[in-house]
Amino acid sequence: MAKQPALAVIPLGGLGEIGKNMTAVRYGEHIILIDCGLAFPEEEMMGIDIVLPDYTYLLDNKEKILAVLLTHGHEDHIGGLPYFLKQINVPVYGSRLALGLVDRKLKEHRIERQSDLRPIIPRDMIEIGPFTVEFIRVSHSIPDAMALAIHSPVGTLVHTGDFKVDHTPVDGDVIDLHKFASLGERGVLVLMSDSTNVERPGYTLSERLVGKSFDEYFLEAKERVIIASFASNIHRLQQAILTAHKYGRRVAVAGRSMVNVLSVANELGYLHIPKDILIELDEVNKLPKNEVVILTTGSQGEPMSALTRMAFGEHRQVEVLPGDTVIISATPIPGNEKLVSRIINQLFKLGCSVVYEGSSDIHVSGHPSQEELKLMLNLLRPKYFIPVHGEYRMLKKHAELAQDLGIPGENIFVGEIGQVFEFTRRYGRLAGRVHAGRVLVDGLGVGDVGNIVLRDRRDMAQEGILIVVVTMDKHTHQVLAGPDVVSRGFVYVRESEALMEEARKKVNVALEKCINQGHCGWSYIKQEIKGALGKFLYEKTRRRPMILPIIMEVDKTTT
Amino acid sequence: MAKQPALAVIPLGGLGEIGKNMTAVRYGEHIILIDCGLAFPEEEMMGIDIVLPDYTYLLDNKEKILAVLLTHGHEDHIGGLPYFLKQINVPVYGSRLALGLVDRKLKEHRIERQSDLRPIIPRDMIEIGPFTVEFIRVSHSIPDAMALAIHSPVGTLVHTGDFKVDHTPVDGDVIDLHKFASLGERGVLVLMSDSTNVERPGYTLSERLVGKSFDEYFLEAKERVIIASFASNIHRLQQAILTAHKYGRRVAVAGRSMVNVLSVANELGYLHIPKDILIELDEVNKLPKNEVVILTTGSQGEPMSALTRMAFGEHRQVEVLPGDTVIISATPIPGNEKLVSRIINQLFKLGCSVVYEGSSDIHVSGHPSQEELKLMLNLLRPKYFIPVHGEYRMLKKHAELAQDLGIPGENIFVGEIGQVFEFTRRYGRLAGRVHAGRVLVDGLGVGDVGNIVLRDRRDMAQEGILIVVVTMDKHTHQVLAGPDVVSRGFVYVRESEALMEEARKKVNVALEKCINQGHCGWSYIKQEIKGALGKFLYEKTRRRPMILPIIMEVDKTTT
The missing domain is CATH 3.10.20.580 (Ubiquitin-like (UB roll))
Incomplete structure (x- = not known):
């Protein structure tokens, strides 16, 4: 009898960095991929538009690849797909929302016809080669985020994707703690878990709190309300729309990605939009000021975003006016602090009432704080643990936290992209290294800028x-x-x-x-x-x- | 009888921005200047070394200028002096420390011989033309920081400089609340006050807390301790040195600005350095690890700083080792978050124990929070108020805070650089505008990059x-x-x-x-x-x- 192969886990992005998440899971001659994301360029990558994982290893093993599994529809999990599918066209599994967002991208790249997108729902179990994959509902800052349980002949790998534990989610769909509990009961060989917020003690707050804050600010606002947020945070936009409805305001949408995501989410039934509440952006100026809400991009102070253009008088249809209440419903992503500061100063200069970071519960994170991470570790009780999605210090802190919970240090792997980890019922080990890194995209050029x-x-x-x-x-x-x-x-x-x-x-x-x-x-x-x-x-x-x-x-x- | 002139206040830097603080105070044909600072370039000012205030207005009124008064020795208050004095050579008044740091700069520019530096001490009263200037002790993150009371024939202007209220300062020299009280009692026409931290509620913590934290980390540290801090925070370095002494450790200093400032501070008697405690940097490797402390630059993750070079193995004499306790005693200045994050990750990779922002009281600010600002306003009870040292939103918030304390809105001026404010016993008003802006310095070129x-x-x-x-x-x-x-x-x-x-x-x-x-x-x-x-x-x-x-x-x- 031939020796049973080990389960190999090969992170190609998202370890020692934030973004471009991608992991290959290999059993024998079969590979499935978890996510295919992009990263945004660092300051020193001048002129670069986006950064992709270097998946030379996958190109070299093209014929082994069975599918891509998507945990959710954020750019750092799906943004690399159009490039990847052009080279390796395999089926893509994900929630309807994630696939809806992918489809839009594929259309931009004109490859939607030849692609094979397969929608799944939570608790679906899919057979793919030697793997059985379960999709498990988690809370996150986009609807229908999933963790994955990948059952292989030598044991079960659980990848949390991005998650948090929201006991009062806006859509009522609570994280599937029961499934995690039952997986833990049956035995988990390897856990890969989200490290983004491991430096924060306690619990991450519920998205519902943001809705409450919206209510307070709408109550106070005498003129227009402008809310800048991430386009993909559908639940937040939903809360903004319902609050607008409650206060008899109509809603206009500004910014390309906001328009796009809202239209995908609406088509797919992820949004409840009260009748006649939506208006075109150019109708805003015709309505009384206290009957208007504008949802806009630009929460990161991006110079070309709708909010920035509206605030600096460079928008064709709307400008920010004195008396507007502007709610920046986000925290600056590291590196964007100055840009955000600049737009806030400008809004103050215009005479707006500005609600921003620190001033209230106007933003909550989509990632788990320490107590949630502990809960996940204790529910799943994995034999081996690989902290993922984080810079080195976060992976390290997550490893320490797991050790505190009783996982032996030698069963925890603080890894790097390109490392190959092998697991069987008997051992877990670092078993080698494949080529990994980053590929820079500048305009149409992929990899021609180095x-x-x-x-x-x-x-x-x-x-x-x-x-x-x-x-x-x-x-x-x-x-x-x-x-x-x-x-x-x-x-x-x-x-x-x-x-x-x-x-x-x-x-x-x-x-x-x-x-x-x-x-x-x-x-x-x-x-x-x-x-x-x-x-x-x-x-x-x-x-x-x-x-x-x-x-x-x-x-x-x-x- | 000729009409009595008004007291004109003309901010030339530090309003609507952080840095390059400079204010002209004019009475009739006489001008005195408060500070002459520089700013560090914004990200979009590529290749620029430093930014100076554009003082064309002063060049046009050269013959009226009587003196420069320094509030303290930070770069954003003294860094423009070498350039300014080359063009307008007037006496400079300041504390011995501030002048010591200025002198070092003048030597680099080879103009120390023709310059006229005049040391003052707190409560000194100096007659300069029609003005009588009082220097008043305040707390800040550098010793001997002063506020100024400028008495003119039409009334008194108080400029706080940078300050905080530290009731337990490291050097025992408490902020001169009595002087502020007595000025308030006699009547203050105009107050200009530091707005940097106006967004923070409560009180700024005492510098002494950092010393307590040092003690805790020294107690735990089994091997070397490396402390990165701002070179000019002499009190913090003093606490580090005394803690080292307490635990039987010797102290080495790394980084040019750290060496320079420590030597100036020591020469001038601002530091108490126990006998034989200082060692050369290259002696570090000869001592047992638990007998060493290294004070270093690089708390902002600057790529060429000693800490960065030590951490990436690019320093000639020392490298960071596994087991080192590295204390980053600073918060990232906005814009530096990514650089700081990079060095922290590297230190974790090396296997250091890293103490950084958020993890404890390892840094306190040098600027006043809201309660301190209220105290200053209430002590001085100025008729007119100009918030200074801050971006627009901070000036605006400071103005609102003053209004809450009863200063009428029409007596508060949220200004811009170049605006001329005039004050008499009867009125305060915006009375015009002079040329103001920024001058970019790139290498030897001053203003040739636009x-x-x-x-x-x-x-x-x-x-x-x-x-x-x-x-x-x-x-x-x-x-x-x-x-x-x-x-x-x-x-x-x-x-x-x-x-x-x-x-x-x-x-x-x-x-x-x-x-x-x-x-x-x-x-x-x-x-x-x-x-x-x-x-x-x-x-x-x-x-x-x-x-x-x-x-x-x-x-x-x-x-």
Whole structure:
């Protein structure tokens, strides 16, 4: 009898980082994938639009891949799919909402026809190759989020996806604690659990609290109410719409993603929208101010978002007015603090009443705090534990928390993307490593911007560029034209004419030296120009712009 | 009898922004200045080193300026002085510590000899022109911070500088509440007060709490202790040093600004350093681990700081080791959250015990919370009030707070830099505007980088640059060499050779079209190249790199 294979878990994204969540689960010659997300670029990834997991490993094992399972419809779980499915077209399982959002993306990429999207509901059990997959309802900041129980011949892997424990969810669908309890009762081999909020003690508050806060602010508001929130937080938007209805206000929607997500959610029946409550954005100005609510994107202060454009008078249809109550129903994602601060200042300047972070329960997280994490660990009582979805320190803290609950340290794996973890009934171990990393997407280019291009962008952003062009005779090396020195992002040229003229002279001197010494190789000449000019500019300005010499060669014998 | 002039207050920095604090106070033909600070560049000011207030107004009124008064020695209050004094050399009054830090800067700029620094102590009263200036002790995150009472013929202006109310300061020098009370008793015409923390309810905690926390962590620490903090927080460093002494540890100092500030503070007697406790940084590795404390810069995760270099193995003398207790005694300044997060993750990876924000009383603010602001307002009972040092929303909230305390709304001015406020016994009013703004410093260049240069840097950072060079015959317009297309920060050239070759062809076509149609003006040709290439590249890549055509002209009749 052949040796029974181990269950291999291979995280390809979401460990040691926030975003681009993706995990491969392999048993023998069969692989299923959990999520296929994207990440948003870090500040130093200049000009990059989105970041994908590097799934070279999957391309190399294409024929083994059976399906992608989606835990929920957030970008960091589904955003990589259009790129992935173009290369590896396998069935995708997920909630109707998640698949609705995926479908919209596939249409943008024009691959919706060949894709195979398979809706599931909580407690569905699907056979996929050697795996039986159960979908389990959890609470999160988007409806129909699911954890997964993946039963394999050697045991059960549970992946929580993103979750929280909301005992009073807006849609009444409570997290399926009973299923987690029964899985724990039967025995869980491996648990992978959400670490995002592990640094927070206590419990994450219920989404319903935000609805209560909306009620208070609507009660006070004398003029228009503008609510900025994440488009995908359907329950929050639902609460805003119902509160508007209660106070006799009509609702307009601003911002492309808000319009899109609301329309998908509405079509699929995820929203209860009272009759005639929705109005077009350009009707807003025709109604009395105390009869209007605007739901908008821009809770992160994004410069091109509807809220920012409305606040800076750059929106075609609506502008923020003095007396408006603006509710920023979100906390800044790390890195966005300054942008959010900027929009809040602007709203104050306009004379709005601004409700933002810290001032009240106007936002709750979608992720579990420490007590919820403990509950999940104790319900499932896994033999092995891999904390996921978090930066390194969060994974580490989650590991410590699990140890406090009695899981032995040697059964806990604080991992990195690309590591291969193997589990059987007898052991769990780090068993190797596959290629993993990130792929940068810039416009239509996937992976054509890498470290060198980014370094050049960074260098030019710091001090600009000086281009030195000279045309030389191919044979005599006589200078026929130039040297011309052109700069961008370096200094105001008009105020620095003397400097640029001096720079030109330095180039001339360097050129003459080369020619007189008989060093007429292009790369030598370029090096000399770079050296002389770089030294000169640093002395004069204490700056080191990129210097790019270009030599044009004219063959006078042929022209 | 001539009409008595009004007291004019002209903020030139620090209103509607954090940093570059500077205020002109004018009575008739006499001006004194409060502080002369710098700001650190915003993210979009690429490559900029520091930002100065634009003090064109002062250059235009040079002969009226009598002195600069410093409230304390932080960069955002003294950092602009070397630039200012080069242009307007007037006496500078401040505490010995503030002047000690200024002197170090002046030496770097080689202007210490011609400068006139005049030390004062709290309760000093100085006559300057028509003004009598009183220096008043306040608590802050640097020793010897002062508020100013400026007595003029029409009344008294009080400027708090940066302050907090610390009833248990580390040096025992309590804020001079009695002086504020007596000023209030005699009558204050105008108050300018620190708005930084106006969003925080309650009281700011005492610096002494941080010392208690140090004690707890030193007690637990089995190996080395590394404390990252702001260099200028002398009291905190003092507490660290005394705690080290208590636990029999020696202290090494890492990071240029930490070494500098400690040496100034020590020379001037602001520090009590137990005998033989200080060691050189390279002696650290010779001592047992439980006998070492390292004080270091890098609490903001700055990439070039000593802590970052020690943590990433790039420091020449010391590296962070597993088992080290690293205390990050600061909160991230808005905009630095990601950098701080990065260093914390790295320290966890190294196996350190990391103490950071949120985990305990390891940092307290230097600015007053709401109750302290109310105390100041109630002690001074000013007739007019100008909230200062804060973004717009903070000034606005501070104004509301003052109104709650009974100052009439029409006597409160939420101002902008450049506005001129006039006060007499009979009125207070916005009386005009002078030029104000920011001056960017990049290397040695002061003001030579402006919006166009920054826009170019931003554009190149986003999508890179394509340079198109072609050499043409001056008379026949025949193409003698090129077109060459060179890119930086656009795509990996090696992987995109076909694209670049196609781009070259597009340029050729555009060129031929121009020549055939007889349009041989350079600017016309350049425009055509830009248009054709831009369109082509956007279609192919959905990117819009900067396109820079350069035409070289060869006069074959002369060469």
